Amino acid sequence: MAEFNTGLPSVRLVQQWIKDKKEVDVKLITNDLLVGIILWQDPQCIYLSEVSGQSTLIWRDSLVYLKPKG
Amino acid sequence: MAEFNTGLPSVRLVQQWIKDKKEVDVKLITNDLLVGIILWQDPQCIYLSEVSGQSTLIWRDSLVYLKPKG
Amino acid sequence: MAEFNTGLPSVRLVQQWIKDKKEVDVKLITNDLLVGIILWQDPQCIYLSEVSGQSTLIWRDSLVYLKPKG
Amino acid sequence: MAEFNTGLPSVRLVQQWIKDKKEVDVKLITNDLLVGIILWQDPQCIYLSEVSGQSTLIWRDSLVYLKPKG
Amino acid sequence: MAEFNTGLPSVRLVQQWIKDKKEVDVKLITNDLLVGIILWQDPQCIYLSEVSGQSTLIWRDSLVYLKPKG
Amino acid sequence: MAEFNTGLPSVRLVQQWIKDKKEVDVKLITNDLLVGIILWQDPQCIYLSEVSGQSTLIWRDSLVYLKPKG
Numbered sequence: 001m002a003e004f005n006t007g008l009p010s011v012r013l014v015q016q017w018i019k020d021k022k023e024v025d026v027k028l029i030t031n032d033l034l035v036g037i038i039l040w041q042d043p044q045c046i047y048l049s050e051v052s053g054q055s056t057l058i059w060r061d062s063l064v065y066l067k068p069k070g
Numbered sequence: 071m072a073e074f075n076t077g078l079p080s081v082r083l084v085q086q087w088i089k090d091k092k093e094v095d096v097k098l099i100t101n102d103l104l105v106g107i108i109l110w111q112d113p114q115c116i117y118l119s120e121v122s123g124q125s126t127l128i129w130r131d132s133l134v135y136l137k138p139k140g
Numbered sequence: 141m142a143e144f145n146t147g148l149p150s151v152r153l154v155q156q157w158i159k160d161k162k163e164v165d166v167k168l169i170t171n172d173l174l175v176g177i178i179l180w181q182d183p184q185c186i187y188l189s190e191v192s193g194q195s196t197l198i199w200r201d202s203l204v205y206l207k208p209k210g
Numbered sequence: 211m212a213e214f215n216t217g218l219p220s221v222r223l224v225q226q227w228i229k230d231k232k233e234v235d236v237k238l239i240t241n242d243l244l245v246g247i248i249l250w251q252d253p254q255c256i257y258l259s260e261v262s263g264q265s266t267l268i269w270r271d272s273l274v275y276l277k278p279k280g
Numbered sequence: 281m282a283e284f285n286t287g288l289p290s291v292r293l294v295q296q297w298i299k300d301k302k303e304v305d306v307k308l309i310t311n312d313l314l315v316g317i318i319l320w321q322d323p324q325c326i327y328l329s330e331v332s333g334q335s336t337l338i339w340r341d342s343l344v345y346l347k348p349k350g
Numbered sequence: 351m352a353e354f355n356t357g358l359p360s361v362r363l364v365q366q367w368i369k370d371k372k373e374v375d376v377k378l379i380t381n382d383l384l385v386g387i388i389l390w391q392d393p394q395c396i397y398l399s400e401v402s403g404q405s406t407l408i409w410r411d412s413l414v415y416l417k418p419k420g
Contacts, residue, residue, distance in 0.1 A: 290395035
């Protein structure tokens with residue numbers, strides 16, 4: 001897995017979505033599709049506040065894609 | 071896989087759940103969903119005491135997400 | 141995962157498709173097949189503008205293959 | 211994958227099961243569930259003597275979890 | 281993933297198939313089976329000219345096996 | 351993935367099977383089960399001569415387990 005470099009465009013884009021409290025679709029390698037707002041990210045995980053109110057600690061290695069809503 | 075850095079927010083969050091004996095849902099890449107209390111974590115694994123009383127050594131690379139209950 | 145070296149033929153080929161706004165099929169490990177134009181790439185992700193108009197941040201580790209259209 | 215550090219709690223726990231000839235369930239990423247006694251472990255594999263008498267060299271990267279029996 | 285060392289027997293074997301324009305079966309982690317001639321390889325990908333005439337950039341991490349035809 | 355260290359018990363065991371021309375079952379992450387004799391191994395692959403006479407270059411990262419026959 002690439003080293004976690006906060007200067008990367010992809011890391012900055014996620015940081016922007018966090019700042020904007022942007023709702024995103026989160027597709028996982030198990031084919032789960034979660035929906036929510038990303039609270040924070042670190043080299044190992046992203047922390048998602050799901051629309052259901054549930055908080056979920058997601059392993060970065062299991063992420064397939066993120067789709068911002070609207 | 072990111073180096074295991076105990077200062078990471080995600081590692082600290084799991085450590086907090088361990089301290090609080092928080093019950094969590096553990097989703098694995100095989101689509102298994104285990105439920106229990108995390109006893110400890112290290113760079114390779116987390117050790118889960120399942121609600122069934124069974125102890126399970128789970129490889130970190132197979133973790134998809136953790137959801138704290140309640 | 142190989143270090144992200146912008147001199148690699150595969151990285152340069154994707155860069156060429158970005159410059160040419162080439163439409164590509166994107167096959168993911170979940171068997172999803174997305175179609176669109178790659179806006180940019182970095183060591184962790186590629187950013188795809190799907191034909192549906194949706195933008196999607198795709199993790200490089202979940203890429204299986206890219207097929208240029210036409 | 212984390213460096214193989216024999217001081218890790220998870221490595222020591224497996225070593226204990228080896229010493230005690232503890233029967234374990236071994237869940238793999240293909241959803242296979244093998245049952246047997248671990249003969250030895252190294253940074254790449256674990257070597258399992260299955261209850262059927264078959265010996266099986268299992269890649270560490272394909273391990274999901276180990277459950278000690280009884 | 282092992283560092284990409286052009287001296288490896290496996291890398292040299294693929295290079296030989298490239299030189300010989302050998303047709304190969306390419307099995308991917310999504311269970312796709314592609315058939316074609318490998319045009320080139322680099323640390324991240326192999327570039328395949330499929331029998332259908334389609335060119336496909338395949339991520340090395342998604343390769344399961346290659347079978348030379350005939 | 352662990353560095354390829356020819357001193358590892360698991361690497362030496364495979365080397366022994368190669369020397370003995372031992373027939374093995376090879377389980378892959380796609381759930382394929384190949385059967386044959388391993389001709390050689392390197393840090394990236396193992397090269398298998400299948401019972402069907404077909405030679406197959408298998409990526410080490412896609413190996414789940416090896417079972418020696420008989």
